[in-house]
Amino acid sequence: MPADFNWAIGGEAGDGIDSTGKIFAQALSRAGRHVFTSKDFASRIRGGYTAYKVRTAVDPVQSVVDRLDVLIALTPRTIEENLDELHEGSVIIYDGERTTMEDVEIPEGMIGLEVPLKRLAEEAGGAIMRNVVALGAACEVAEFPIENLDSALEKRFGSKGQQLVDNNKEAARKGQDYVGDEYDHDFDYDLETTDEDYVLLNGDEAIGMGAIAAGCKFYAGYPITPATDVMEYLTGRIQNFGGHVVQAEDELSAINLALGAARAGARSMTATSGPGIDLMTETFGLVATSETPLVICDVMRSGPSTGMPTKQEQGDLDMLLYGGHGEIPRFVLAPTTISECFWKTVEAFNLAEKYQTPVYLTADLSLAVTEQTFSPEEFDMDEVEIDRGKVVDDDTISEWQNEKGQFQPHALTDDGVSPRAFPGTGEGAHMSTGLEHDELGRRTEDTEMRIEQVDKRNRKVETARNEEDWSPREFGDPDSDNLVISWGSNEGAMVEAIDLLEEDGVDVRFLSIPYMFPRFDLNEAFENADEVVVVECNATGQFADVVEHDTLTRVKRVNKYNGVRFKADELAEDIKQTLEA
Amino acid sequence: MSSEIRFTDFKSDKQPTWCPGCGDFGTMNGMMKALANTGNDPDNTFVVAGIGCSGKIGTYMHSYALHGVHGRALPVGAGVKLANPDLEVMVAGGDGDGYSIGAGHFVHAVRRNVDMTYVVMDNRIYGLTKGQASPTSREDFETSTTPDGPQQPPVNPMALALASGATFIAQSFSTDAQRHAEIVQKAIEHDGFGFVNVFSPCVTFNDVDTYDYFRDSLVDLAEEGHDPTDYDAAKDAILDADKEFQGVVWQNEESVPYGEKHGVTENMSDVDEGAPEGAMDLVREFY
Numbered sequence: 109m110p111a112d113f114n115w116a117i118g119g120e121a122g123d124g125i126d127s128t129g130k131i132f133a134q135a136l137s138r139a140g141r142h143v144f145t146s147k148d149f150a151s152r153i154r155g156g157y158t159a160y161k162v163r164t165a166v167d168p169v170q171s172v173v174d175r176l177d178v179l180i181a182l183t184p185r186t187i188e189e190n191l192d193e194l195h196e197g198s199v200i201i202y203d204g205e206r207t208t209m210e211d212v213e214i215p216e217g218m219i220g221l222e223v224p225l226k227r228l229a230e231e232a233g234g235a236i237m238r239n240v241v242a243l244g245a246a247c248e249v250a251e252f253p254i255e256n257l258d259s260a261l262e263k264r265f266g267s268k269g270q271q272l273v274d275n276n277k278e279a280a281r282k283g284q285d286y287v288g289d290e291y292d293h294d295f296d297y298d299l300e301t302t303d304e305d306y307v308l309l310n311g312d313e314a315i316g317m318g319a320i321a322a323g324c325k326f327y328a329g330y331p332i333t334p335a336t337d338v339m340e341y342l343t344g345r346i347q348n349f350g351g352h353v354v355q356a357e358d359e360l361s362a363i364n365l366a367l368g369a370a371r372a373g374a375r376s377m378t379a380t381s382g383p384g385i386d387l388m389t390e391t392f393g394l395v396a397t398s399e400t401p402l403v404i405c406d407v408m409r410s411g412p413s414t415g416m417p418t419k420q421e422q423g424d425l426d427m428l429l430y431g432g433h434g435e436i437p438r439f440v441l442a443p444t445t446i447s448e449c450f451w452k453t454v455e456a457f458n459l460a461e462k463y464q465t466p467v468y469l470t471a472d473l474s475l476a477v478t479e480q481t482f483s484p485e486e487f488d489m490d491e492v493e494i495d496r497g498k499v500v501d502d503d504t505i506s507e508w509q510n511e512k513g514q515f516q517p518h519a520l521t522d523d524g525v526s527p528r529a530f531p532g533t534g535e536g537a538h539m540s541t542g543l544e545h546d547e548l549g550r551r552t553e554d555t556e557m558r559i560e561q562v563d564k565r566n567r568k569v570e571t572a573r574n575e576e577d578w579s580p581r582e583f584g585d586p587d588s589d590n591l592v593i594s595w596g597s598n599e600g601a602m603v604e605a606i607d608l609l610e611e612d613g614v615d616v617r618f619l620s621i622p623y624m625f626p627r628f629d630l631n632e633a634f635e636n637a638d639e640v641v642v643v644e645c646n647a648t649g650q651f652a653d654v655v656e657h658d659t660l661t662r663v664k665r666v667n668k669y670n671g672v673r674f675k676a677d678e679l680a681e682d683i684k685q686t687l688e689a
Numbered sequence: 690m691s692s693e694i695r696f697t698d699f700k701s702d703k704q705p706t707w708c709p710g711c712g713d714f715g716t717m718n719g720m721m722k723a724l725a726n727t728g729n730d731p732d733n734t735f736v737v738a739g740i741g742c743s744g745k746i747g748t749y750m751h752s753y754a755l756h757g758v759h760g761r762a763l764p765v766g767a768g769v770k771l772a773n774p775d776l777e778v779m780v781a782g783g784d785g786d787g788y789s790i791g792a793g794h795f796v797h798a799v800r801r802n803v804d805m806t807y808v809v810m811d812n813r814i815y816g817l818t819k820g821q822a823s824p825t826s827r828e829d830f831e832t833s834t835t836p837d838g839p840q841q842p843p844v845n846p847m848a849l850a851l852a853s854g855a856t857f858i859a860q861s862f863s864t865d866a867q868r869h870a871e872i873v874q875k876a877i878e879h880d881g882f883g884f885v886n887v888f889s890p891c892v893t894f895n896d897v898d899t900y901d902y903f904r905d906s907l908v909d910l911a912e913e914g915h916d917p918t919d920y921d922a923a924k925d926a927i928l929d930a931d932k933e934f935q936g937v938v939w940q941n942e943e944s945v946p947y948g949e950k951h952g953v954t955e956n957m958s959d960v961d962e963g964a965p966e967g968a969m970d971l972v973r974e975f976y
Contacts, residue, residue: 138976307975317971323960326772328764349965352771352953357797361764364757364794368737368768371755372776373958376768394758487972489964496960512702530958531753531769531776537731539747541756550703550748 111165113250113299114175117239118159118189119182128239129160133308134260136164137481140302144169145479157185166302170480170600171676178249180242184212194218199295201245203238221245221287228282233275240276244283252299254284307484311449311475315405316341318453319377321492325351326376328365330358330384333417334476335407338379359384363391363404370400373530375457379405382424389431392466394542396436396565399518399526401460408472410671419671420473422596425650428468429625437569439467440624444581444599447486449475452622454492462497463525463568472645474597474673500527502534516547520560524567573626580628583618590616590687591637595624595651597673598643604676605683614684627658634659641666641686645673696725701751707742712889715863716810717746720779723873729777736779737766739786742817743810746781760791763798763807770805772957774948777877778805785815788824788844799853799882804946806876806883809846812891813898820894830897846886847927847938856881856944859937862903863889868935875937881944903933910936918942
């Protein structure tokens with residue numbers, strides 16, 4: 109048997125798919141197993157189909173694969189949707205007493221387990237628990253100790269009273285016993301447990317947690333899939349740390365609220381998806397020109413326009429790099445894993461304040477809604493460092509006043525960074541504006557000052573380029589002639605693909621790029637490579653274009669834009685074929 | 690310190706480029722007086738301005754200020770105030786900024802009721818772009834882009850505010866210096882969103898809504914014995930299309946500003962040197 113186990117529950121939207129899947133994922137995590145989850149929406153048929161998939165192993169898992177071992181099917185369509193991933197010996201758990209499932213046909217070679225989910229749930233106290241009956245059945249199939257499920261059920265239902273928790277535990281046992289009694293079959297699975305303690309979280313939650321860790325106290329946003337989880341995470345938590353979340357009337361307002369808070373001295377942020385970035389682009393130039401530190405998070409989804417709002421895509425890169433009229437200095441960060449979502453958020457706040465420049469922090473849908481297990485040490489809060497940059501106070505402000513005693517918020521400096529005085533600082537009153545301005549922040553059309561201020565703002569980026577570490581994350585064989593480059597969430601699938609490629613006799617060096625601007629200089633890596641492949645989830649190869657521009661070298665491209673993330677086995681095959689082409 | 694503050698302390702050393710005779714001079718002077726009278730000083734005051742002739746005000750006043758993008762001054766002001774409730778926040782803009790491109794934000798700023806002041810310099814014309822119809826222009830007002838007049842009724846900003854749940858609505862006339870300053874002062878003192886629509890005539894592009902027109906037509910609600918806490922009386926005054934008035938038309942004495950409702954009372958500019966205490970609990974939640 110493979111070292112990993114792949115499980116899913118699927119049905120109609122509203123069937124409680126997400127919460128059931130989350131309970132199982134948590135049970136596995138609490139049992140000391142690594143977990144990687146994904147949410148599946150209709151791929152071939154339009155409609156309300158939804159599924160929650162869990163991949164688990166004792167060793168870390170960081171991707172999905174094209175294989176499904178146990179499926180809880182609440183609808184016939186769930187089976188149909190997953191035919192490609194089901195295999196000989198896959199187990200399908202379903203309620204044969206449910207009218208819609210009566211005539212369901214289990215594909216040749218697979219094992220259908222007919223479990224009266226609803227009836228058993230009713231016996232345990234209510235039909236609503238039928239999914240938990242199915243979880244119990246799955247525990248029996250996978251030889252996974254059901255006590256781990258109890259602990260997840262306690263976490264999920266504990267706040268609603270012990271009776272409900274007990275009923276659910278009973279429901280799970282009914283499912284477990286039914287399979288044990290009715291099916292005399294060894295399914296060959298054995299989900300062993302370990303003593304490790306893992307945390308289970310998704311990318312949006314990691315971004316929200318990173319914001320609080322970084323001292324972010326103000327968040328304004330407008331709900332949008334798949335960024336809403338950032339806002340929902342912060343709501344209810346940030347106030348415990350002296351902060352506040354405002355739900356704005358639209359994204360135009362959200363970024364301006366966040367801008368106002370940043371002008372007042374708060375570490376401030378907004379998060380949205382591509383359609384929101386379209387609107388925020390109006391104010392983005394103002395943020396940069398007024399030299400306001402602001403973190404703007406774009407959790408990308410499939411576009412253009414409304415596109416496929418619940419699907420994966422990395423289509424916003426060009427907009428993040430170049431969006432807005434005029435030439436706007438900026439930083440663009442793209443965390444490549446869920447734990448990096450946390451650390452890059454912390455870094456984004458430091459970059460924003462150190463250089464008084466807006467920072468785009470971009471994740472994609474796959475990172476945002478995927479949950480993964482980590483050792484809690486990966487989020488060691490003691491490692492969080494805060495750098496607020498050149499802030500002046502009542503005592504130091506005089507160093508930055510002109511001969512008239514006026515504070516100069518846009519003073520021309522060698523590194524391009526000017527002093528920052530929070531409102532309330534004595535003798536610091538000053539204005540700032542989206543107009544070109546002088547050192548005092550007042551409008552000017554003086555040709556020399558225009559050049560000096562443009563150069564000063566751009567100089568900040570150059571200073572950062574020299575002073576900060578923009579290194580990529582490196583995997584695979586450092587001496588390989590085959591260089592693979594990707595950005596964002598593709599890292600996990602690619603890291604697993606390296607092992608699969610190796611089994612096929614193909615070695616690669618893999619650079620996972622978390623900094624889109626400024627960027628690591630790839631020229632040296634190119635000199636040592638015969639073949640370069642750039643992997644990304646978009647149709648036109650936006651990052652491949654950037655890489656070609658930087659290196660003046662043509663690259664090969666692997667693009668996926670059907671709305672589904674790369675799977676490790678599929679990506680390995682794509683890389684292999686592209687290298688051979 | 691506040692007792693030493695004079696309104697001229699809020700004046701910058703930059704000379705306004707408004708046309709001679711522009712209503713905005715008087716509007717700004719009244720704002721500065723009201724700020725000084727309420728014990729503020731430039732270092733604890735934040736002025737947010739939009740785009741248009743009115744938007745230049747941040748340059749001519751001396752305070753912390755941001756001159757933002759067109760129509761979005763109100764959310765900036767709310768962000769400033771919530772992040773540092775110790776600041777006095779005043780947002781200024783024109784009728785185009787507030788009632789056209791920024792109309793959506795106006796409605797929601799009113800609803801949100803953050804404790805700040807919004808002064809709209811309403812000249813019923815687009816002046817900076819040299820004379821096009823504004824949302825408060827009269828239906829038959831001929832301009833370069835509306836040769837037959839807009840043929841749409843003007844926006845009634847106070848009705849819009851009232852319908853959005855405003856807690857303070859007033860109107861003033863920029864050239865009636867003392868009364869204007871007094872009304873803005875009441876808006877500052879109001880616990881919540883203080884909205885003042887100021888008739889601020891454009892002497893260059895609007896030959897209809899002139900100083901003479903307002904002098905002849907304006908009635909003062911205070912002289913009429915209007916009770917600003919009487920909602921129905923406020924509604925009647927606001928919906929009377931034939932009546933040009935100044936004064937506080939509506940004030941909800943029960944107003945509780947957003948910050949107080951949501952417990953947002955601390956200056957957010959203080960940040961710990963590392964992750965805040967208790968941050969590790971956030972990680973433990975994910976067990």
